[in-house]
Amino acid sequence: MSTPNRELRSTLDHLHEQLRGADALDPEVQARLRDALREIEDALAASDGLQEPSLRDRLTELTRQFEESHPNLAAAVGRVVDTLANLGI
Secondary structure (H helix, E strand, O other): OOHHHHHHHHHHHHHHHHHHOOOOOOHHHHHHHHHHHHHHHHHHHHOOOOOOOOHHHHHHHHHHHHOOOOHHHHHHHHHHHHHHHHOOO
């Protein structure tokens, strides 16, 4: 696994931890975030890169939705978005 992929995996693991502790997060937003995480993990497992071009946009929008109420979770999603951008995805 390349260094960017390792960093992304580490960030995803951290994001999962944050998501588990975000009890007050809107259930719809939480479900959308879990779906996005699953999509990223599937793409990493397949080593084909992300097939969905709007994933980064969806993650950015999710970050905006809860950055005030869940700043740690928003920061973790932001790191995923930054890593995806660095990977050219």
